[in-house]
Amino acid sequence: MPATTPIFADLRTDPPGPVRTATLFSVLAAAVLSMLLFGDGLAINLLIVAVPAALAAYFASRPAGSRSRPGAWSLTWGVGGLALLIVPALRDAGWPSFLAIVSSAALGSLALHGCRTWLGIVLSPIGLFDAVWKGIVWGWRGLRERGGSARGAGPAMRAVAMAAALLLVFGALFAGADAAFADLLGDLIPDTSLAGAPVRLLLLVVGAVGALAAAHVAASPLRWDRLVVEPGRARGRMEWALPLIVLNVLFAAFNAVQLAVLFGGYDTVLDRTGLSYSAYARQGFWQLLLATLLTLLVIVFALRWAPRDGAKDRSLVRAVLGTLCALTLVVVASAVRRMDMYVEAYGLTRLRISVVAVELWLGVIILLIMAAGIWGARWLPRAVAASAAAGVLAFGLMSPDAVIAERNVHRYENTGKLDLDYARQLSADAVPALDRLPEPQRSCAIRPIADDLGWQRGPWYAMSLGESRARRIIEERPPSAPWGACGEERAAVSYR
Structure with a gap:
């Protein structure tokens, strides 16, 4: 055998x-x-x-x-x-x-x-x-x-x-x-x-x-x-380019509407859609995020089947895919703007800040693809991996829970609206921002976090800087409002 x-x-x-x-x-x-x-x-x-x-x-x-x-x-x-x-x-x-x-x-x-x-x-x-x-x-x-x-x-x-x-x-x-x-x-x-x-x-x-x-x-x-993946069978110019050109036209028409409506202000949104500012923002973000992901998939398969006979084919590929990438960047900007409008209306959450971070990273990938079309693509896989790692590092260093609390506290100071139930679910990283709330909202938001931390400090090597800062604030100003006040002061905000 x-x-x-x-x-x-x-x-x-x-x-x-x-x-x-x-x-x-x-x-x-x-x-x-x-x-x-x-x-x-x-x-x-x-x-x-x-x-x-x-x-x-x-x-x-x-x-x-x-x-x-x-x-x-x-x-x-x-x-x-x-x-x-x-x-x-x-x-x-x-x-x-x-x-x-x-x-x-x-x-x-x-x-x-x-x-x-x-x-x-x-x-x-x-x-x-x-x-x-x-x-x-x-x-x-x-x-x-x-x-x-x-x-x-x-x-x-x-x-x-x-x-x-x-x-x-x-x-x-x-x-x-x-x-x-x-x-x-x-x-x-x-x-x-x-x-x-x-x-x-x-x-x-x-x-x-x-x-x-x-x-x-x-x-x-x-x-x-x-391990080598063989390139796909090259298609003819017409067979390859026509569907992508049609897609580019569709993207251009959509982006023209976005520039006229989305960035035209609140009155324009009401006049042209009949929706509220926040409802219009919520309506399209997820579709635009999916459109960005599908566009990257289209680019992958388009490159696999791209014509490869000479300089004219290379110029055609660069022109068609470069245009598609540029139009997709406008879609990314539109999606981010929609989420910003929605956050203004309903506040910031972990899901919202996460999907915005993903959308921004997809925009970075599109920029890298455009650069690879000019200078070659040998470095592209490593550049994409490096951009993902850099994004994760930046996301962690900016402390998303702290950003969420900061944004929502600022919104409370301007509008008087705050979802205390959601604030209680944040980690100790949010305590410095929540500490700015007036009583009894401050105590209502911080008390569950303090209970989760407990009274006993962990060893120095197992305690984060965020936990250390939160403990110091809680020790200096313990939550003082009674639990009964929390039910009376809670602002009921619908997170849709």
């Missing part, structure tokens, strides 16, 4: 060489820090653990004696992945932090694999899962080679492991024997009580396995760029 071909066999590079001592020490540091820091929540501890894991991958990617340096894009992905982990350290809200963590993992996979193509960028995270077991075997082999030696790295590694074990065991015993000593340790290092030993051991294993997987990928990455 013919031998079966292993999965990904055509994508593999040479097997990794022996694991380096620097890699093993970095993996050990990542594992120990995972055990100590990951039991109480996620904040700056993510970045602290990611640094030695990144160093393990860096050392593994450089063969012994090599002075080669990582490529510019790999360095960009690596630095960007670490930068994204700043978001959980700054923001209490879970949703931008989740986006940042996922994006950080995606950028880390790009840094390890060095992909350049669309397929490579999309599939590169699979390489991390493929390397989990291989990384364990590779690391264990390296430990066994050094474990029995009486010279070199073996004694040093055994000494570090023994010192860590002694510190944990005796530190836990002394902390249990003396409350003052426990308080001193609690301000500096994590809880090392024996009650949480199983969870801490699991975190140690997870940290070691994750760092080893990243190091193994760096030492022997899968070359996803070897």
Whole structure:
């Protein structure tokens, strides 16, 4: 029987060489820090653990004696992945932090694999899962080679492991024997009580396995760029261009109406549509968002089937698709303007700020496509990935919950309208803005957030800057209005 071909066999590079001592020490540091820091929540501890894991991958990617340096894009992905982990350290809200963590993992996979193509960028995270077991075997082999030696790295590694074990065991015993000593340790290092030993051991294993997987990928990455998608069959000029020209005419007619109606002011909207300002805004945003997404899909297939016989065909493709992109930018501006009108009427929410951010990012992609039509498209997949990561980072750094609270408080100051039920659902990031509300609205908005935070502070490595600021405000000015006042003062605003 013919031998079966292993999965990904055509994508593999040479097997990794022996694991380096620097890699093993970095993996050990990542594992120990995972055990100590990951039991109480996620904040700056993510970045602290990611640094030695990144160093393990860096050392593994450089063969012994090599002075080669990582490529510019790999360095960009690596630095960007670490930068994204700043978001959980700054923001209490879970949703931008989740986006940042996922994006950080995606950028880390790009840094390890060095992909350049669309397929490579999309599939590169699979390489991390493929390397989990291989990384364990590779690391264990390296430990066994050094474990029995009486010279070199073996004694040093055994000494570090023994010192860590002694510190944990005796530190836990002394902390249990003396409350003052426990308080001193609690301000500096994590809880090392024996009650949480199983969870801490699991975190140690997870940290070691994750760092080893990243190091193994760096030492022997899968070359996803070897997967090639053949271009589609080129169409004739008439068959290809006519539908797109018709679509361009439709876009131009719609944009002409938008420029005349949407940007003409409130009176124009009423006269030409018979709708209220807010109803007109709400009516079309989702359709325009879907139209933007479908336009990108049309461009993808149009490029796949574009005529490719010579300079005239290239000029035709640039002219038709360039016009479509330019008209789509007006659609993006119209969609954003509609949402701004709707927010003026009903306030800002997480969903609304999120879809506006997505719409703006789609506009950036369209601009990148237009630039690729002029300067070539080799860099386009990486530029789109970089724009997505930059957008997630900017979204987290601007603190969306704080922006929502700020906008809604400003609206309350101008109109007297505020949805207290929605304000209560925000995270601690919103407390500085909600603190500007008069009583009893301030207490009604902040009290549920204060209850969620609780009276006990978490350790420094698991508490975000947003939570720290909120606690300081709440401690200085605790919610004072009774719950009964909240029902009387609640402004009933319909979020449609």
